[in-house]
Amino acid sequence: MESQIKQPTALQAAVLAEISTHQVAMRPRWQFVLRSVLIGLGGVFLALVAMYVLSFIFFVLYQTGAADALLLGPRGVRVFFVSLPWVLVVVGVLLLVSLEVVVKYTTYSYRQPMLYSVLGVLLLVLLGSAAIRATDFHETLLSEAKANKLPLAGGLYRAFAAQNPDGVYTGTVSALSTTSMTIQAQSGEQYTIVLTESTKMPKRKLTLGSAVVVLAVPQGSSLEAVGVRIVTPKRLPKIQNRLDHIRE
């Protein structure tokens, strides 16, 4: 059999000539393994960063009261969208897209409709961010940022999470009447907010000591509440309220 030799075609001859003259060389297997490992690690890193960013967006929205404002009528919806950390939202979307590309590149997920892998990636990142939110991770980092003990991410926390959106006030009810209430922010400052018939009041009864998020608009020298939401004291943002309009 060995003696039966077939004359190569022009293409075979050209390819084999390149191989025999070492113009081309087979890449060693370890390079492919290393590449796969790096892409895999890159995917894990992207997933973790996406989880962090998404959980941080949720944290910012709850911490600043913007998420509560969303439930307080059209003005609240506007406040919510204006105060959304759009830069982080764009970064989050880019991370999700990159993660989807990595998943498509490294797995056989392309055999299924893209919708499934997109939903899978989204679910994974949402679950991961929910797990981070279940801890005090961001709250701890914010405290450290406010105390200037967080060198790298400190600026991020101070820029996004340390201030309420305009018109959103948070604190504990320290005085209450049928027409007004005084809330005390955790920073110690107090401000009085006028309650009117059009104020969207919470379903639960407002009492002294209730932790609240208030959406209010300035009316002359006072603040008029658009809506009030009672929140659990744990959820009460530990932040400095904006006192642009009135300060008691």
Place this chain on the structure above:
Amino acid sequence: MTTNLPTQESQNSDEALVQLATAGDSAAFGVLVGRYEDRLHRYARKFFAGEEDRQDLVQEVFIKAYVNLRSFDTTRRFSPWLYRIAHNEFVNGLKRQIKLPFALADIDVLLPQSTIEDAQSALERIETVALVHALLDRLDLRYREPLLLYYLEEMTYQEIADILRIPTATVGVRLRRGRLALQKLAS
């Protein structure tokens, strides 16, 4: 410089030849080149009219396959792996020549589709193969490739999905639409 190729190796499966080639037997790779040369030329013909372009690109496909041969999993079939390289090389070659339309999201790839494979009789298949040979060049590239790979290269839906990196059900959708387009052209 030419190397004579032992016919003994031509008895081996593609995957066995890959194992021999990765172990240093470049003649085994030469056998693979001979085995796929005509098929890849036929595949390239559906992308490029110019003979010179085709020759260069097909040679480039084999060179890339050789360079990356150790990334091939020998428990899988060699031909879809080689065709994947060819597909990338040809699409990139085409992009250098013409501006391909940019599709942000292909709805066929995005959404679930019916996965039922069309059952064709032997006669229907022969007729379709004849249409593919005669009219394929006049079809949109997105239908051209699945039809060519299915009817001329006799690949399965799964293998075509692996080459084109699209959902398996989308292969079926494109084959159905491609056949309809061929019948329309024929009539």
